[in-house]
Structure formats: C-alpha cells, structure tokens
Amino acid sequence: MAAINPDGSENKSMKSLQFFxxxxxxxxxxxxxxxxxxxxxSSFAVSTAAAPACGQAxxxxxxxxxxxxxxxxxxxDRFYFKASNSDYRIIEDSLVVQMVNKxxxxxxxxxxxxxxxxxxxxxxxxxxxxxxxxx
Numbered sequence: 474m475a476a477i478n479p480d481g482s483e484n485k486s487m488k489s490l491q492f493f494x495x496x497x498x499x500x501x502x503x504x505x506x507x508x509x510x511x512x513x514x515s516s517f518a519v520s521t522a523a524a525p526a527c528g529q530a531x532x533x534x535x536x537x538x539x540x541x542x543x544x545x546x547x548x549x550d551r552f553y554f555k556a557s558n559s560d561y562r563i564i565e566d567s568l569v570v571q572m573v574n575k576x577x578x579x580x581x582x583x584x585x586x587x588x589x590x591x592x593x594x595x596x597x598x599x600x601x602x603x604x605x606x607x608x
Contacts, residue, residue: 504605505535509543512569516555517543520567523606531606538603540570541586545598547572551583 504524511517519539523532544552555569573580587594597603 505532506604507535507539507602509539509602510567515549515572516569517547518567518569519543527606535603535606536568537589538597540568541584541589541594542598542602544570544572544586545590545594549574550586551580552586553579553583 504527505521506523507519507521509517509519519536521532521536521539523535527535540552540554544550549572551574552570552572555571571579573583590597
C-alpha cells in the first residue's frame, strides 16, 4: 500500500521506509516463515513464504526440510507430497505431506525424512522448523 501525500502524490520516502521495515523484519527473523497444519494422523499441510532473496528454490528447500522434520517428530520416517487436488482443503501455496509406512501404497516412491535432512538430522530436528533458506 503506497503512502499518499495530502496533494494526492505518492510519498516515496514513506514507501521506502515501509520497504525497509519489511526487509529488516525478514532479515532479523530469517528469510522464511512456515506454518504446519495437521490434517489427519498421517498427513499435514506445509505452507512456506520466503523472502525474494530465497527465490522459489529456497522456499522449496525450506518446505522440504520442514516436512522431513515434522515427519520425524510425528514418529515416522517416509513421506511423499500429495497432489494439490487431494480431498483436503488446501490453503494457497501449501503442500500436503502424507506419511507412509512399509506396505502402504506409495512407500516405494516415498522420501526418507532422515536421508533428506542428512547425517546431522537429529540436530536439525532438535532445532525445529527452519526460518532460513540458507541452512
């Protein structure tokens, strides 16, 4: 929302200040914000918003790390992302994560949360949801 002067012209210094405040808050708090919404005992939605500096690849990286972390916290290991046309009500920019166990449909095509996080997965899970795309 642009700031308007009394004469109807755009207040560029106010607009610059607003941009600075938003940018500073992202830098101080990290470049990504993620929400996790439980859907069922074995599924949840991950919604990630990232600063422009992260780009789409950075936002995807954060979402994948959050999904992996949440799967492990919920006692699972393997998961896949469900298509957006699932039966769940999806908030825009969300991914639905379906946890799977051996013998479940999709197990052979699923990701290992521990492998996705790497050798130091226990440390990553202990830290919780990442708020930066550079980790």
